[in-house]
Amino acid sequence: MTVSTEDSATATSVVMLTRRGAVKMGGALFVSFAFPAVASTDAAVIGAPLDPTQLASWLEIRSDNTIVMRTGRTETGTGMSGFYTQVVAEELCVRPEAISLIMGDTDKTPDGGYSADFRDGMANVRKVAAYTYQALLRLAATQLSVPVEDLTVVDGVVSGGGKTIPYGQLVQGQHLDLKIPVSGEPAKSDPTRWVGITSLDGYTVTGNPPTKLLSQWKVMGKSYPVPGIPDKVTGKTRWTCDVTLPKMLYARMVRPATLGSTLISVGEIDKKRFPTAAIAKKGNLVAVVSPSEWEAISAAPVVAAGTKWTNWAGLPGNENVSKTLRAQKWDAPAERGENAAAVEAAIAKCSKTISAFYEQPYVRHAPIGPFAAVADVRSDGSVTVWTHSAQSQGLRARIAHMLGTTPDKVVIRWVDHSGQYGRTTLGGDGAEADAVILSQLTGKPVSVQWTLQEDLAWSSVSPAWISDIRAGFDANGRVIAVRSSFYSPHMLDPRPVGALLAGMPCSTSKPSGFVATQWPYDKIQNRSEHAYGMPNLGADTPSGGLRGHIMRTPGQRQQNFALESLINEAAASVGADPIQFRLDHTTDQRLIDILNATAKAAGWESRPSPHAKARRSGTDPVTGRGVCIIVRQNSYWAGIAEVAVAPATGAVHVTKFTIGVEPGKIINPRQLDRCMKSGVVMGLSEALKEEVTFDRSKVTSTDWSRYKILTMEETPEIKVVQISRDNKGFGSGSEAANAVGPPAVAAAFFDATGVHARRIPLTPAYVTTLLKD
Amino acid sequence: MPSEFSLSVNGAKQIVSAAPETPLLFVLRHQLKLTGPRLGCGMAQCGACAVLLDGEEVRTCVTPVSSAVGRQLTTIEGLPALWAAQKHLSASDAAKTLHPVQQAWIDEQVPQCGYCQSGMMIAAVQLLAKNPNPTVAQIKDAFTNTPPSPHLCRCGTYVAIIDAVQRAAKAMRA
Numbered sequence: 024m025t026v027s028t029e030d031s032a033t034a035t036s037v038v039m040l041t042r043r044g045a046v047k048m049g050g051a052l053f054v055s056f057a058f059p060a061v062a063s064t065d066a067a068v069i070g071a072p073l074d075p076t077q078l079a080s081w082l083e084i085r086s087d088n089t090i091v092m093r094t095g096r097t098e099t100g101t102g103m104s105g106f107y108t109q110v111v112a113e114e115l116c117v118r119p120e121a122i123s124l125i126m127g128d129t130d131k132t133p134d135g136g137y138s139a140d141f142r143d144g145m146a147n148v149r150k151v152a153a154y155t156y157q158a159l160l161r162l163a164a165t166q167l168s169v170p171v172e173d174l175t176v177v178d179g180v181v182s183g184g185g186k187t188i189p190y191g192q193l194v195q196g197q198h199l200d201l202k203i204p205v206s207g208e209p210a211k212s213d214p215t216r217w218v219g220i221t222s223l224d225g226y227t228v229t230g231n232p233p234t235k236l237l238s239q240w241k242v243m244g245k246s247y248p249v250p251g252i253p254d255k256v257t258g259k260t261r262w263t264c265d266v267t268l269p270k271m272l273y274a275r276m277v278r279p280a281t282l283g284s285t286l287i288s289v290g291e292i293d294k295k296r297f298p299t300a301a302i303a304k305k306g307n308l309v310a311v312v313s314p315s316e317w318e319a320i321s322a323a324p325v326v327a328a329g330t331k332w333t334n335w336a337g338l339p340g341n342e343n344v345s346k347t348l349r350a351q352k353w354d355a356p357a358e359r360g361e362n363a364a365a366v367e368a369a370i371a372k373c374s375k376t377i378s379a380f381y382e383q384p385y386v387r388h389a390p391i392g393p394f395a396a397v398a399d400v401r402s403d404g405s406v407t408v409w410t411h412s413a414q415s416q417g418l419r420a421r422i423a424h425m426l427g428t429t430p431d432k433v434v435i436r437w438v439d440h441s442g443q444y445g446r447t448t449l450g451g452d453g454a455e456a457d458a459v460i461l462s463q464l465t466g467k468p469v470s471v472q473w474t475l476q477e478d479l480a481w482s483s484v485s486p487a488w489i490s491d492i493r494a495g496f497d498a499n500g501r502v503i504a505v506r507s508s509f510y511s512p513h514m515l516d517p518r519p520v521g522a523l524l525a526g527m528p529c530s531t532s533k534p535s536g537f538v539a540t541q542w543p544y545d546k547i548q549n550r551s552e553h554a555y556g557m558p559n560l561g562a563d564t565p566s567g568g569l570r571g572h573i574m575r576t577p578g579q580r581q582q583n584f585a586l587e588s589l590i591n592e593a594a595a596s597v598g599a600d601p602i603q604f605r606l607d608h609t610t611d612q613r614l615i616d617i618l619n620a621t622a623k624a625a626g627w628e629s630r631p632s633p634h635a636k637a638r639r640s641g642t643d644p645v646t647g648r649g650v651c652i653i654v655r656q657n658s659y660w661a662g663i664a665e666v667a668v669a670p671a672t673g674a675v676h677v678t679k680f681t682i683g684v685e686p687g688k689i690i691n692p693r694q695l696d697r698c699m700k701s702g703v704v705m706g707l708s709e710a711l712k713e714e715v716t717f718d719r720s721k722v723t724s725t726d727w728s729r730y731k732i733l734t735m736e737e738t739p740e741i742k743v744v745q746i747s748r749d750n751k752g753f754g755s756g757s758e759a760a761n762a763v764g765p766p767a768v769a770a771a772f773f774d775a776t777g778v779h780a781r782r783i784p785l786t787p788a789y790v791t792t793l794l795k796d
Numbered sequence: 797m798p799s800e801f802s803l804s805v806n807g808a809k810q811i812v813s814a815a816p817e818t819p820l821l822f823v824l825r826h827q828l829k830l831t832g833p834r835l836g837c838g839m840a841q842c843g844a845c846a847v848l849l850d851g852e853e854v855r856t857c858v859t860p861v862s863s864a865v866g867r868q869l870t871t872i873e874g875l876p877a878l879w880a881a882q883k884h885l886s887a888s889d890a891a892k893t894l895h896p897v898q899q900a901w902i903d904e905q906v907p908q909c910g911y912c913q914s915g916m917m918i919a920a921v922q923l924l925a926k927n928p929n930p931t932v933a934q935i936k937d938a939f940t941n942t943p944p945s946p947h948l949c950r951c952g953t954y955v956a957i958i959d960a961v962q963r964a965a966k967a968m969r970a
Contacts, residue, residue, distance in 0.1 A: 099909070100907075100908035100909035100910070100951055101908060102908075248902075248905065249905060251910075252901075252902055252905060252906075252907050252910075253902050255907045255910035255913060256872075256894075256898045256901045256902050256906075256907065256910075256913065256917070257872070257873070257876075257894065257898060258830070258831065258832035258871070258872045258873040258914065260910065261831070262831070262834065262911070264834065264835065265825075265831045315822075315826075316822055316825075316826065317814075317818050317819065317822040320822075320838075388950075389950055390909070390911065390950050391836045391837075391842050391844050391911050391912045391948055391949065391950050392834060392835070392836055392844065392909075392911040392912075393836075439909075439910070440909070440911070441909050441911035441950075442908065442909035442911070442950055442951050444950070472835065474838060475836065475837040475838060475839070475841075475842075693905060694905060697905055697906075697908070697953070697956055698908070700952070700955040700956070701908060701951050701952030701953050701954075701955070701956070702952065703952070704949075704952030704953075704954055704955075705950075705951075705952045708952075726837065726839065726841060727837060727841040727842060727945070727948060728841065732948060732950060733952070733954075734939075734940045734946040734948070734954075735935075735936045735939040735940050735946065735947070735949075735954040735957065735958070736936040736937065736939075736940035736941065736946070737940075738936070738952075738954040738955060741955055
């Protein structure tokens, strides 16, 4: 077993191994407690939090050679639990099957942190495993009387000097006095911070213990199955909506008539029809509760029909969003890149320039299962919440803030639920506040699940964007300067709507611009990006209006659509092949390699767009292809769309999509393939179909016939190209697979029709208008 | 007013008590503790609550409990037994054998969040009963155009589902 040796001095300074007598508990384990690896429905016993400096809080080696690892990060459906298992197995030299994970329960995990960036989440468990491995080697050296350097470990069995001992036996009666060095603190509410809580990362394990070299990975880099899938397939998984507690009530919310309404009077319950149902209310938060879920569901619309709300009409309507953003007086932007005036001056000197204005609508996460949560607020002040959050400690901080209590009184238990796609990453949004408030009001545990209509109207949204971009060319047709301005409403508002409507304290964040672009074209030195932010539309209402929130590849997805669309327009304007044009503007070999590999897999024929046979009218379909790239979090993606456009009807069909990814070292090729393909589906859905519609009062796209997402029939053949590198660390894998859809499809549309599509989604209605002009 | 209904669920007789118009979904989940079917849209637009009723997919969020009387109801929890009965497996073999559709869903690593996947597997079982060797186009058609609505997956696992249906088809033909 080869171990990298960098910083081993640091490692030994913090790993202090002392040999003690048999531990009293007689369990022959590292730690004095063991948790079942399934969610518990017991209300939490409020006690001291796990000490993150104690190994025992993180990791437990049992006498049967199995290992329990604990992390506050959670599985959101992309396979994180598998990747964490793999990295712990790698560092400890055990089989992944030997490891079980406890994730996301704030009382049973030491670190907290948000689950968005895999690299950060994995770093903690990886380092803990690496520290532990060093300690185990020292312990084995003592027990076997063999120097550490002569020891090898395979599948949890240490060998050396002709002797062997498995971990489970090695730790019998031993106590590893291993201190885990950490920095940071658990999340707590702080309205002055950018998302209203401190410490998105929770505790971070510090130091640099020796870790296995990427080039010598044995478990990482292989397609191990993702844990949890068999239980999801056989029906054993317990979901948030399956949690039941003694005396629990089910609730259905009665939401305001408009985004800005306040309550006038609550409707009544017909006790003959709904004998067990009751109304619970606080401020503008209204719900129907019943021990029977179906009775709560049936009574809620009846109560809603009799409930009176004030009128409000302060939204611009979705068709006027761009106009509204255009008219906005913007505060100073966030900036990146070079001095804007210098870039303007450089563009002004160019003999050839192009400019374009791009528009993207409000879209939303829209999972199949609406938000759900169960809460048990006890008279002793303890609060337990069962839910699916990507940031349990952040959620704990927000619930504590809402209740005016301290985080130590609140326990979040993490349970599976429908995908979150970013909306719970900052520990807010969801049904948790509703459940907590209703449990407090009724004195009983309460299970809340939103309806689909409610979720599509009241959950947070990914805000609309408009972008102005200009580019200047040199005499050789190369772009030498790019000036980008991005405008959008607030994108970082994780306030729970239940707390807002109930008028309870709510931490918030300040609307500000957010430059997310990672500049991929290093040959274009003269460039400047400005991002302008403003409050939510309808911000001055009790509900907070259209609460903008992050969604998969946040900000960068929208900004990249504009930037890559402009690059495609630039290539077309000088008659260049759009892939060659990109290659001509970068020296980044990783980008060059993934572009070339993806082009090859797609059978890309070098030529400029539009196609010689491009046309904007006629009944026969016309075909085209388009490309785009995105660089993010140490990963490179390239996407090539092939489309068929029917000019007469405006129908756009994506017939094939090729996507390439180079995320440094690939951790699990099979799961990466799965998540790349599904990410493409999400991106094509945004490119072709998705738009949150609203009138002047409320969201109107409130079911699947009005908020349309891609179907299986609309899913094209998807080809995935993977490049793995041993010398570039690892990146965020499949995340931005959704972001390559819209620019590539828009480029393919131009190739087919000769008309630039500067807005998504490419619905038949929009395309028909576009082709007529 | 609640009435008693005698249902045949996953091969076993079950007596449940509910108002006749109560959607099957809530009877299955709360009284029979069968949580495979899940509430998605509540209006037959997504497929997350699907079960088989006499081999035909129904959306339990809009199907009254009374309409299940006298028919064979199968949830994903009952798929292994359904397969075991079809293949006349011994009790010991049956205990360790999943339905080929479930096995394919595991082997092809289909679920991401997994919320919609019970319904997807139900749709697959129905399709393969009618068409043992479907083409990709036929699979897409079945999952999209079979009334009352397309089966929707927001994680975007459609390609994995197509792969899994074809794998299951092969296993079931063997």
